[in-house]
Amino acid sequence: MRKTVLITGCSSGIGRATALRFARQGWNVVATMRRPEPLPTPVEESGGDILVTRLDVQDRASIAEAVSVGLGRFGRIDALVNNAGFGHFGLFEAAPRETMLEQFDVNVFGVMDVTRALLPQFRANRAGVIVNVGSGAGLFTLPMLSLYCASKFALEGFSEALSYELASQGIAVKLVEPHGGVSATRFGERSAEEHRADAELADYDGFVARTRDAFGRMVSATTMDSDDVARVVFEAVTDGTDQLRYLVGDDARGFIKARRTLPEAEYVAFMRSWFRP
Template sequence: MTKTILITGASSGIGKASAKLFHEKGWNVVATMRSPDEETELTTLGNILVVRLDVSDHDSIAAALAAGIDRFGRIDALVNNAGHGQYGVFEAVPPEKIKQQFDVNVFGVMDVTRAILPHFRANKSGMIVNVSSGAGLFTLPMISLYCASKFALEGFTEALSYELLDLNIGVKLVIPHGGVSATSFNERSAQDAAVAEAPADYAPFMANAAKAFAGMSATRTMSSADVAAVIYESVTDNSSRLRYLIGDDARGFVRARREMTDHDYVNFMRSHFTAVK
Protein backbone atom coordinates (compact mmCIF):
# COMPACT_ATOMS: atom_id res chain seq x y z
CA MET A 1 0.00 0.00 0.00
CA THR A 2 1.30 3.45 -0.90
CA LYS A 3 2.11 5.42 2.22
CA THR A 4 0.91 8.94 2.92
CA ILE A 5 2.64 11.84 4.64
CA LEU A 6 1.21 15.14 5.85
CA ILE A 7 3.59 18.12 5.84
CA THR A 8 2.89 21.51 7.41
CA GLY A 9 4.36 24.69 5.98
CA ALA A 10 4.66 23.20 2.51
CA SER A 11 4.31 26.45 0.56
CA SER A 12 8.07 27.08 0.41
CA GLY A 13 11.51 26.13 1.64
CA ILE A 14 12.00 22.88 3.53
CA GLY A 15 8.31 22.00 3.51
CA LYS A 16 7.94 22.34 -0.25
CA ALA A 17 11.20 20.50 -0.93
CA SER A 18 10.03 17.68 1.33
CA ALA A 19 6.66 17.45 -0.42
CA LYS A 20 8.39 17.16 -3.79
CA LEU A 21 10.89 14.56 -2.56
CA PHE A 22 8.29 12.29 -0.96
CA HIS A 23 6.22 12.60 -4.14
CA GLU A 24 9.25 11.55 -6.20
CA LYS A 25 9.74 8.57 -3.90
CA GLY A 26 6.20 7.37 -4.58
CA TRP A 27 4.41 8.61 -1.47
CA ASN A 28 1.03 10.28 -1.31
CA VAL A 29 1.50 13.78 0.07
CA VAL A 30 -0.89 16.04 1.96
CA ALA A 31 0.89 19.37 1.45
CA THR A 32 -0.59 21.89 3.86
CA MET A 33 -0.17 25.64 3.99
CA ARG A 34 -2.01 28.76 5.10
CA SER A 35 -2.78 29.99 1.56
CA PRO A 36 -3.25 27.01 -0.77
CA ASP A 37 -4.93 29.17 -3.42
CA GLU A 38 -1.53 30.74 -4.10
CA GLU A 39 0.22 27.42 -4.78
CA THR A 40 0.87 26.72 -8.46
CA GLU A 41 3.56 24.01 -8.53
CA LEU A 42 2.50 21.26 -6.13
CA THR A 43 -1.05 21.33 -7.46
CA THR A 44 0.22 20.03 -10.82
CA LEU A 45 1.72 16.87 -9.32
CA GLY A 46 -0.24 13.66 -9.00
CA ASN A 47 -0.82 12.13 -5.56
CA ILE A 48 -0.34 15.50 -3.86
CA LEU A 49 -3.29 17.06 -2.08
CA VAL A 50 -2.76 20.75 -1.37
CA VAL A 51 -4.98 21.88 1.48
CA ARG A 52 -5.23 24.74 3.95
CA LEU A 53 -3.79 24.28 7.42
CA ASP A 54 -2.89 27.10 9.76
CA VAL A 55 -1.28 25.60 12.86
CA SER A 56 -2.88 28.31 15.03
CA ASP A 57 -6.38 27.46 13.73
CA HIS A 58 -7.80 24.28 15.29
CA ASP A 59 -10.60 23.96 12.76
CA SER A 60 -8.18 24.06 9.84
CA ILE A 61 -6.06 21.33 11.44
CA ALA A 62 -9.04 19.01 11.82
CA ALA A 63 -10.24 19.77 8.28
CA ALA A 64 -6.83 19.11 6.72
CA LEU A 65 -6.47 15.76 8.48
CA ALA A 66 -9.96 14.74 7.44
CA ALA A 67 -9.30 15.77 3.83
CA GLY A 68 -6.07 13.78 3.72
CA ILE A 69 -7.64 10.65 5.16
CA ASP A 70 -10.65 10.98 2.86
CA ARG A 71 -8.38 11.31 -0.18
CA PHE A 72 -5.77 8.66 0.59
CA GLY A 73 -7.41 6.39 3.17
CA ARG A 74 -4.89 6.94 5.96
CA ILE A 75 -1.90 9.03 7.01
CA ASP A 76 1.32 7.24 7.95
CA ALA A 77 3.64 10.10 8.83
CA LEU A 78 3.53 13.73 9.91
CA VAL A 79 6.20 16.37 9.39
CA ASN A 80 5.73 19.40 11.63
CA ASN A 81 7.70 21.88 9.55
CA ALA A 82 5.74 25.16 9.76
CA GLY A 83 7.85 27.67 11.64
CA HIS A 84 8.17 31.32 12.56
CA GLY A 85 11.27 33.28 13.55
CA GLN A 86 11.01 36.38 15.72
CA TYR A 87 14.00 38.69 15.39
CA GLY A 88 14.98 41.54 17.70
CA VAL A 89 16.29 42.21 21.19
CA PHE A 90 13.86 40.84 23.75
CA GLU A 91 13.05 44.17 25.37
CA ALA A 92 11.77 45.55 22.07
CA VAL A 93 9.46 42.62 21.22
CA PRO A 94 5.82 43.22 22.22
CA PRO A 95 3.84 40.52 24.04
CA GLU A 96 1.66 39.70 21.03
CA LYS A 97 4.77 38.86 19.00
CA ILE A 98 6.06 36.62 21.79
CA LYS A 99 2.74 34.78 21.81
CA GLN A 100 2.85 34.39 18.03
CA GLN A 101 6.31 32.84 18.25
CA PHE A 102 5.10 30.11 20.60
CA ASP A 103 1.71 29.71 18.92
CA VAL A 104 3.46 28.56 15.72
CA ASN A 105 6.63 26.81 16.86
CA VAL A 106 5.35 25.11 20.00
CA PHE A 107 1.59 25.14 20.48
CA GLY A 108 0.95 24.66 16.76
CA VAL A 109 3.16 21.56 16.71
CA MET A 110 1.40 20.25 19.80
CA ASP A 111 -2.06 20.86 18.34
CA VAL A 112 -1.32 19.15 15.02
CA THR A 113 0.31 16.25 16.84
CA ARG A 114 -2.58 15.86 19.27
CA ALA A 115 -5.04 15.89 16.37
CA ILE A 116 -3.31 13.07 14.49
CA LEU A 117 -2.50 10.79 17.43
CA PRO A 118 -5.92 9.07 17.59
CA HIS A 119 -5.51 8.14 13.91
CA PHE A 120 -2.02 6.76 14.52
CA ARG A 121 -3.20 4.82 17.57
CA ALA A 122 -6.05 3.31 15.57
CA ASN A 123 -3.55 2.26 12.90
CA LYS A 124 -1.13 1.01 15.59
CA SER A 125 1.67 2.85 13.81
CA GLY A 126 2.84 6.28 12.75
CA MET A 127 5.83 8.58 12.49
CA ILE A 128 6.14 12.19 13.68
CA VAL A 129 9.08 14.32 12.58
CA ASN A 130 9.49 17.76 14.12
CA VAL A 131 11.77 20.18 12.29
CA SER A 132 13.85 21.92 14.92
CA SER A 133 16.95 24.10 14.63
CA GLY A 134 20.46 24.49 15.92
CA ALA A 135 18.84 27.27 17.95
CA GLY A 136 17.25 24.50 20.00
CA LEU A 137 20.70 23.23 21.00
CA PHE A 138 22.62 26.50 21.42
CA THR A 139 21.39 30.06 21.75
CA LEU A 140 22.06 33.18 19.73
CA PRO A 141 21.31 36.80 20.62
CA MET A 142 18.67 38.76 18.72
CA ILE A 143 16.56 35.60 18.37
CA SER A 144 16.02 34.80 22.03
CA LEU A 145 12.33 34.02 21.51
CA TYR A 146 13.01 31.74 18.55
CA CYS A 147 15.64 29.94 20.62
CA ALA A 148 13.19 29.63 23.52
CA SER A 149 10.56 28.11 21.23
CA LYS A 150 12.99 25.61 19.73
CA PHE A 151 14.34 24.62 23.16
CA ALA A 152 10.72 23.96 24.14
CA LEU A 153 10.20 21.92 20.97
CA GLU A 154 13.29 19.84 21.69
CA GLY A 155 12.15 19.05 25.22
CA PHE A 156 8.59 18.28 24.16
CA THR A 157 9.67 16.01 21.32
CA GLU A 158 12.14 14.03 23.40
CA ALA A 159 9.62 13.43 26.19
CA LEU A 160 6.86 12.58 23.71
CA SER A 161 9.10 10.00 22.05
CA TYR A 162 9.17 8.04 25.32
CA GLU A 163 5.39 8.19 25.70
CA LEU A 164 4.68 6.88 22.21
CA LEU A 165 7.40 4.27 21.74
CA ASP A 166 5.35 1.39 23.13
CA LEU A 167 2.46 2.38 20.83
CA ASN A 168 4.65 1.87 17.74
CA ILE A 169 4.58 5.61 16.99
CA GLY A 170 7.99 7.07 16.25
CA VAL A 171 8.95 10.63 17.15
CA LYS A 172 12.05 12.29 15.71
CA LEU A 173 13.83 15.63 15.39
CA VAL A 174 15.52 16.93 12.25
CA ILE A 175 17.86 19.76 13.24
CA PRO A 176 19.26 22.04 10.52
CA HIS A 177 22.06 24.21 11.86
CA GLY A 178 24.32 26.73 10.19
CA GLY A 179 21.58 28.35 8.11
CA VAL A 180 19.56 27.11 5.14
CA SER A 181 19.77 28.94 1.82
CA ALA A 182 16.90 29.50 -0.61
CA THR A 183 14.08 29.68 1.92
CA SER A 184 11.69 32.51 2.71
CA PHE A 185 12.28 32.09 6.45
CA ASN A 186 14.71 35.00 6.76
CA GLU A 187 12.47 37.30 4.75
CA ARG A 188 9.47 36.45 6.93
CA SER A 189 11.58 36.89 10.06
CA ALA A 190 12.63 40.35 8.89
CA GLN A 191 9.00 41.29 8.37
CA ASP A 192 8.22 40.07 11.87
CA ALA A 193 11.13 41.86 13.54
CA ALA A 194 10.45 43.73 16.74
CA VAL A 195 8.11 46.59 15.87
CA ALA A 196 9.40 48.78 18.67
CA GLU A 197 12.79 50.38 18.24
CA ALA A 198 15.35 49.01 20.66
CA PRO A 199 16.59 51.38 23.37
CA ALA A 200 19.73 53.24 22.35
CA ASP A 201 21.72 51.43 25.03
CA TYR A 202 21.65 48.31 22.83
CA ALA A 203 23.24 50.03 19.80
CA PRO A 204 26.87 48.93 20.35
CA PHE A 205 25.86 45.35 21.01
CA MET A 206 23.51 45.23 18.02
CA ALA A 207 26.21 46.56 15.70
CA ASN A 208 28.64 43.90 16.92
CA ALA A 209 26.03 41.14 16.63
CA ALA A 210 25.08 42.29 13.10
CA LYS A 211 28.67 41.80 11.96
CA ALA A 212 28.74 38.31 13.45
CA PHE A 213 25.47 37.33 11.78
CA ALA A 214 26.64 38.72 8.43
CA GLY A 215 29.65 36.42 8.57
CA MET A 216 27.46 33.44 9.41
CA SER A 217 25.06 34.12 6.53
CA ALA A 218 27.94 34.25 4.07
CA THR A 219 28.93 30.66 4.89
CA ARG A 220 25.56 28.99 4.23
CA THR A 221 25.94 25.90 2.08
CA MET A 222 22.85 23.87 3.00
CA SER A 223 19.74 23.90 0.82
CA SER A 224 16.13 23.06 1.54
CA ALA A 225 16.56 19.94 -0.59
CA ASP A 226 19.43 18.82 1.65
CA VAL A 227 17.20 19.08 4.69
CA ALA A 228 14.34 17.32 2.89
CA ALA A 229 16.65 14.38 2.19
CA VAL A 230 17.35 14.03 5.91
CA ILE A 231 13.64 14.26 6.70
CA TYR A 232 13.02 11.45 4.22
CA GLU A 233 15.78 9.40 5.86
CA SER A 234 14.32 9.96 9.32
CA VAL A 235 10.88 8.77 8.20
CA THR A 236 12.06 5.70 6.32
CA ASP A 237 15.19 4.33 8.03
CA ASN A 238 13.24 2.12 10.49
CA SER A 239 15.46 3.21 13.37
CA SER A 240 14.68 4.48 16.87
CA ARG A 241 17.13 7.36 16.49
CA LEU A 242 15.80 10.62 17.95
CA ARG A 243 17.97 13.43 16.54
CA TYR A 244 19.19 13.99 12.96
CA LEU A 245 21.55 16.93 12.65
CA ILE A 246 22.31 18.43 9.27
CA GLY A 247 24.61 21.34 8.59
CA ASP A 248 28.15 22.60 8.60
CA ASP A 249 29.39 23.22 12.14
CA ALA A 250 32.27 25.40 10.89
CA ARG A 251 31.41 27.94 13.59
CA GLY A 252 31.80 25.18 16.18
CA PHE A 253 28.57 25.97 18.06
CA VAL A 254 27.26 22.39 18.18
CA ARG A 255 30.66 20.99 19.10
CA ALA A 256 31.10 23.61 21.81
CA ARG A 257 27.68 22.85 23.30
CA ARG A 258 28.39 19.13 23.38
CA GLU A 259 32.05 19.02 24.36
CA MET A 260 32.91 22.09 26.45
CA THR A 261 32.16 22.72 30.09
CA ASP A 262 29.24 25.05 30.58
CA HIS A 263 31.54 27.89 31.63
CA ASP A 264 33.81 27.49 28.60
CA TYR A 265 30.86 27.16 26.25
CA VAL A 266 29.26 30.39 27.44
CA ASN A 267 32.54 32.27 27.13
CA PHE A 268 33.06 30.83 23.64
CA MET A 269 29.62 32.04 22.53
CA ARG A 270 30.08 35.46 24.14
CA SER A 271 33.29 35.92 22.18
CA HIS A 272 31.30 35.96 18.94
CA PHE A 273 28.74 38.58 19.91
CA THR A 274 29.87 40.80 22.73
CA ALA A 275 32.77 43.08 23.54
CA VAL A 276 32.73 41.92 27.17
CA LYS A 277 35.01 38.92 27.79
Protein backbone atom coordinates in the same frame (compact mmCIF):
# COMPACT_ATOMS: atom_id res chain seq x y z
CA MET B 1 -0.81 0.54 -0.87
CA ARG B 2 1.28 3.70 -1.11
CA LYS B 3 2.05 5.45 2.15
CA THR B 4 0.86 8.96 2.93
CA VAL B 5 2.58 11.86 4.70
CA LEU B 6 1.05 15.11 5.93
CA ILE B 7 3.44 18.08 5.88
CA THR B 8 2.86 21.59 7.25
CA GLY B 9 4.31 24.79 5.81
CA CYS B 10 4.62 23.62 2.20
CA SER B 11 4.33 26.94 0.40
CA SER B 12 8.11 27.39 0.17
CA GLY B 13 11.50 26.29 1.41
CA ILE B 14 11.90 23.09 3.39
CA GLY B 15 8.19 22.23 3.34
CA ARG B 16 7.89 22.54 -0.43
CA ALA B 17 11.11 20.59 -1.04
CA THR B 18 9.99 17.87 1.37
CA ALA B 19 6.58 17.51 -0.27
CA LEU B 20 8.17 17.10 -3.71
CA ARG B 21 10.78 14.64 -2.45
CA PHE B 22 8.17 12.35 -0.87
CA ALA B 23 6.00 12.46 -3.99
CA ARG B 24 8.96 11.62 -6.21
CA GLN B 25 9.63 8.63 -3.98
CA GLY B 26 6.10 7.34 -4.60
CA TRP B 27 4.37 8.66 -1.48
CA ASN B 28 1.01 10.34 -1.35
CA VAL B 29 1.45 13.81 0.14
CA VAL B 30 -1.01 16.03 1.99
CA ALA B 31 0.83 19.32 1.42
CA THR B 32 -0.63 21.94 3.72
CA MET B 33 -0.13 25.68 3.91
CA ARG B 34 -1.89 28.77 5.24
CA ARG B 35 -2.70 30.06 1.76
CA PRO B 36 -2.88 27.10 -0.63
CA GLU B 37 -1.17 27.40 -3.99
CA PRO B 38 -0.51 24.70 -6.59
CA LEU B 39 2.57 22.49 -6.37
CA PRO B 40 3.97 20.40 -9.23
CA THR B 41 2.64 16.86 -9.00
CA PRO B 42 5.26 14.31 -10.17
CA VAL B 43 2.72 11.52 -10.67
CA GLU B 44 4.12 10.52 -14.04
CA GLU B 45 7.60 9.70 -12.78
CA SER B 46 6.81 8.14 -9.42
CA GLY B 47 3.18 7.25 -8.88
CA GLY B 48 3.08 9.61 -5.90
CA ASP B 49 0.28 12.13 -5.59
CA ILE B 50 0.09 15.58 -3.97
CA LEU B 51 -3.04 16.99 -2.38
CA VAL B 52 -2.70 20.69 -1.51
CA THR B 53 -5.01 21.89 1.24
CA ARG B 54 -5.26 24.68 3.78
CA LEU B 55 -3.85 24.27 7.26
CA ASP B 56 -2.99 27.17 9.54
CA VAL B 57 -1.37 25.83 12.72
CA GLN B 58 -2.99 28.70 14.65
CA ASP B 59 -6.46 27.61 13.50
CA ARG B 60 -7.49 24.29 15.06
CA ALA B 61 -10.55 23.99 12.84
CA SER B 62 -8.28 24.10 9.77
CA ILE B 63 -6.10 21.38 11.29
CA ALA B 64 -9.07 19.06 11.78
CA GLU B 65 -10.32 19.82 8.26
CA ALA B 66 -6.92 19.13 6.65
CA VAL B 67 -6.61 15.78 8.42
CA SER B 68 -10.16 14.87 7.38
CA VAL B 69 -9.53 15.85 3.76
CA GLY B 70 -6.28 13.88 3.69
CA LEU B 71 -7.92 10.77 5.10
CA GLY B 72 -10.83 11.14 2.70
CA ARG B 73 -8.48 11.27 -0.27
CA PHE B 74 -5.89 8.64 0.69
CA GLY B 75 -7.55 6.45 3.35
CA ARG B 76 -4.83 6.74 5.98
CA ILE B 77 -1.89 8.91 6.99
CA ASP B 78 1.35 7.16 7.93
CA ALA B 79 3.67 10.05 8.79
CA LEU B 80 3.56 13.67 9.90
CA VAL B 81 6.19 16.33 9.24
CA ASN B 82 5.74 19.41 11.44
CA ASN B 83 7.65 21.97 9.42
CA ALA B 84 5.67 25.23 9.67
CA GLY B 85 7.43 27.88 11.73
CA PHE B 86 8.95 31.34 11.84
CA GLY B 87 11.54 33.21 13.87
CA HIS B 88 11.28 36.63 15.50
CA PHE B 89 14.51 38.62 15.21
CA GLY B 90 15.16 41.53 17.53
CA LEU B 91 15.85 42.62 21.07
CA PHE B 92 13.71 40.89 23.66
CA GLU B 93 12.97 44.18 25.42
CA ALA B 94 11.52 45.59 22.20
CA ALA B 95 9.28 42.59 21.44
CA PRO B 96 5.56 43.13 22.07
CA ARG B 97 3.84 40.49 24.15
CA GLU B 98 1.71 39.59 21.12
CA THR B 99 4.88 38.58 19.28
CA MET B 100 5.97 36.38 22.18
CA LEU B 101 2.61 34.60 22.12
CA GLU B 102 2.64 34.17 18.34
CA GLN B 103 6.17 32.74 18.38
CA PHE B 104 5.07 29.94 20.70
CA ASP B 105 1.64 29.58 19.12
CA VAL B 106 3.21 28.72 15.75
CA ASN B 107 6.44 26.93 16.69
CA VAL B 108 5.24 24.98 19.73
CA PHE B 109 1.48 24.93 20.28
CA GLY B 110 0.80 24.55 16.57
CA VAL B 111 3.05 21.48 16.48
CA MET B 112 1.23 20.08 19.50
CA ASP B 113 -2.20 20.66 17.98
CA VAL B 114 -1.34 19.06 14.62
CA THR B 115 0.30 16.13 16.37
CA ARG B 116 -2.68 15.60 18.66
CA ALA B 117 -5.02 15.59 15.65
CA LEU B 118 -3.20 12.60 14.13
CA LEU B 119 -2.44 10.58 17.26
CA PRO B 120 -5.78 8.69 17.40
CA GLN B 121 -5.18 7.29 13.91
CA PHE B 122 -1.54 6.47 14.59
CA ARG B 123 -2.53 4.66 17.80
CA ALA B 124 -5.24 2.71 15.99
CA ASN B 125 -2.65 1.63 13.41
CA ARG B 126 -0.02 0.94 16.10
CA ALA B 127 2.36 2.74 13.75
CA GLY B 128 3.34 6.19 12.59
CA VAL B 129 6.30 8.55 12.37
CA ILE B 130 6.31 12.16 13.53
CA VAL B 131 9.18 14.37 12.40
CA ASN B 132 9.47 17.80 13.99
CA VAL B 133 11.72 20.23 12.14
CA GLY B 134 13.80 21.84 14.86
CA SER B 135 16.86 24.03 14.60
CA GLY B 136 20.38 24.47 15.82
CA ALA B 137 18.73 27.26 17.83
CA GLY B 138 17.18 24.52 19.94
CA LEU B 139 20.66 23.27 20.87
CA PHE B 140 22.54 26.56 21.31
CA THR B 141 21.35 30.15 21.61
CA LEU B 142 22.10 33.44 19.88
CA PRO B 143 21.28 37.01 20.93
CA MET B 144 18.42 38.83 19.24
CA LEU B 145 16.81 35.44 18.67
CA SER B 146 15.68 34.85 22.24
CA LEU B 147 12.05 34.14 21.40
CA TYR B 148 12.91 31.82 18.53
CA CYS B 149 15.51 29.97 20.60
CA ALA B 150 13.03 29.62 23.47
CA SER B 151 10.44 28.12 21.13
CA LYS B 152 12.91 25.67 19.59
CA PHE B 153 14.25 24.63 23.01
CA ALA B 154 10.63 23.96 23.97
CA LEU B 155 10.15 21.89 20.81
CA GLU B 156 13.25 19.86 21.69
CA GLY B 157 11.95 19.07 25.16
CA PHE B 158 8.44 18.28 23.94
CA SER B 159 9.68 15.99 21.17
CA GLU B 160 12.08 14.04 23.35
CA ALA B 161 9.56 13.52 26.15
CA LEU B 162 6.81 12.62 23.66
CA SER B 163 9.07 10.06 22.00
CA TYR B 164 9.17 8.05 25.24
CA GLU B 165 5.38 8.11 25.54
CA LEU B 166 4.60 7.20 21.95
CA ALA B 167 7.16 4.42 21.66
CA SER B 168 4.72 2.43 23.79
CA GLN B 169 2.20 2.78 20.95
CA GLY B 170 4.55 1.88 18.10
CA ILE B 171 4.87 5.54 17.06
CA ALA B 172 8.26 7.16 16.45
CA VAL B 173 9.04 10.81 17.18
CA LYS B 174 12.09 12.37 15.54
CA LEU B 175 13.81 15.76 15.30
CA VAL B 176 15.53 17.06 12.17
CA GLU B 177 17.75 19.98 13.12
CA PRO B 178 19.07 22.28 10.38
CA HIS B 179 21.91 24.48 11.54
CA GLY B 180 24.19 26.96 9.80
CA GLY B 181 21.41 28.52 7.73
CA VAL B 182 19.18 27.25 4.94
CA SER B 183 19.00 29.05 1.59
CA ALA B 184 15.91 29.41 -0.62
CA THR B 185 13.38 29.76 2.20
CA ARG B 186 11.07 32.59 3.25
CA PHE B 187 12.11 32.15 6.88
CA GLY B 188 14.41 35.17 6.78
CA GLU B 189 11.74 37.31 5.15
CA ARG B 190 9.23 36.70 7.91
CA SER B 191 11.93 37.10 10.57
CA ALA B 192 12.75 40.52 9.12
CA GLU B 193 9.07 41.45 9.04
CA GLU B 194 8.74 40.52 12.70
CA HIS B 195 11.69 42.69 13.75
CA ARG B 196 10.63 45.80 15.64
CA ALA B 197 13.23 48.53 16.19
CA ASP B 198 12.70 50.64 19.28
CA ALA B 199 14.32 54.08 19.21
CA GLU B 200 14.11 54.28 22.98
CA LEU B 201 16.58 51.40 23.36
CA ALA B 202 19.66 53.27 22.19
CA ASP B 203 21.60 51.73 25.07
CA TYR B 204 21.79 48.56 22.95
CA ASP B 205 23.14 50.26 19.82
CA GLY B 206 26.75 49.13 20.24
CA PHE B 207 25.72 45.58 21.06
CA VAL B 208 23.30 45.39 18.13
CA ALA B 209 26.02 46.60 15.74
CA ARG B 210 28.46 43.97 17.02
CA THR B 211 25.80 41.27 16.82
CA ARG B 212 24.92 42.10 13.23
CA ASP B 213 28.62 42.01 12.37
CA ALA B 214 28.94 38.61 14.06
CA PHE B 215 25.94 37.30 12.12
CA GLY B 216 27.60 38.50 8.93
CA ARG B 217 30.66 36.42 9.76
CA MET B 218 28.47 33.40 10.53
CA VAL B 219 26.75 33.48 7.13
CA SER B 220 29.89 32.14 5.47
CA ALA B 221 29.10 28.75 7.03
CA THR B 222 25.83 28.43 5.05
CA THR B 223 26.22 25.51 2.66
CA MET B 224 22.87 23.72 2.53
CA ASP B 225 19.65 24.28 0.70
CA SER B 226 16.08 23.20 1.37
CA ASP B 227 16.45 19.93 -0.51
CA ASP B 228 19.37 18.93 1.72
CA VAL B 229 17.02 19.18 4.69
CA ALA B 230 14.22 17.43 2.79
CA ARG B 231 16.54 14.51 2.10
CA VAL B 232 17.22 14.09 5.83
CA VAL B 233 13.52 14.41 6.67
CA PHE B 234 12.76 11.61 4.22
CA GLU B 235 15.53 9.51 5.77
CA ALA B 236 14.14 10.10 9.26
CA VAL B 237 10.66 8.97 8.19
CA THR B 238 11.79 5.89 6.28
CA ASP B 239 14.94 4.50 7.93
CA GLY B 240 13.00 2.29 10.36
CA THR B 241 15.19 3.22 13.34
CA ASP B 242 14.39 4.77 16.71
CA GLN B 243 16.99 7.52 16.24
CA LEU B 244 15.74 10.74 17.83
CA ARG B 245 17.92 13.54 16.41
CA TYR B 246 19.18 14.13 12.87
CA LEU B 247 21.58 17.03 12.38
CA VAL B 248 21.90 18.57 8.93
CA GLY B 249 24.15 21.49 8.09
CA ASP B 250 27.58 23.01 8.55
CA ASP B 251 28.98 23.35 12.08
CA ALA B 252 32.04 25.26 10.86
CA ARG B 253 31.31 27.87 13.52
CA GLY B 254 31.69 25.14 16.12
CA PHE B 255 28.54 25.94 18.12
CA ILE B 256 27.17 22.41 18.34
CA LYS B 257 30.58 20.90 18.99
CA ALA B 258 31.15 23.45 21.76
CA ARG B 259 27.74 22.76 23.30
CA ARG B 260 28.36 19.02 23.36
CA THR B 261 32.03 18.86 24.32
CA LEU B 262 33.04 21.88 26.42
CA PRO B 263 32.52 22.31 30.15
CA GLU B 264 29.73 24.80 30.86
CA ALA B 265 31.92 27.79 31.70
CA GLU B 266 34.10 27.28 28.62
CA TYR B 267 31.06 26.90 26.39
CA VAL B 268 29.48 30.14 27.61
CA ALA B 269 32.79 31.99 27.24
CA PHE B 270 33.17 30.68 23.69
CA MET B 271 29.68 31.82 22.69
CA ARG B 272 30.03 35.24 24.35
CA SER B 273 33.32 35.82 22.53
CA TRP B 274 31.37 36.29 19.27
CA PHE B 275 29.52 39.32 20.63
CA ARG B 276 32.03 41.14 22.84
CA PRO B 277 33.71 44.42 21.78
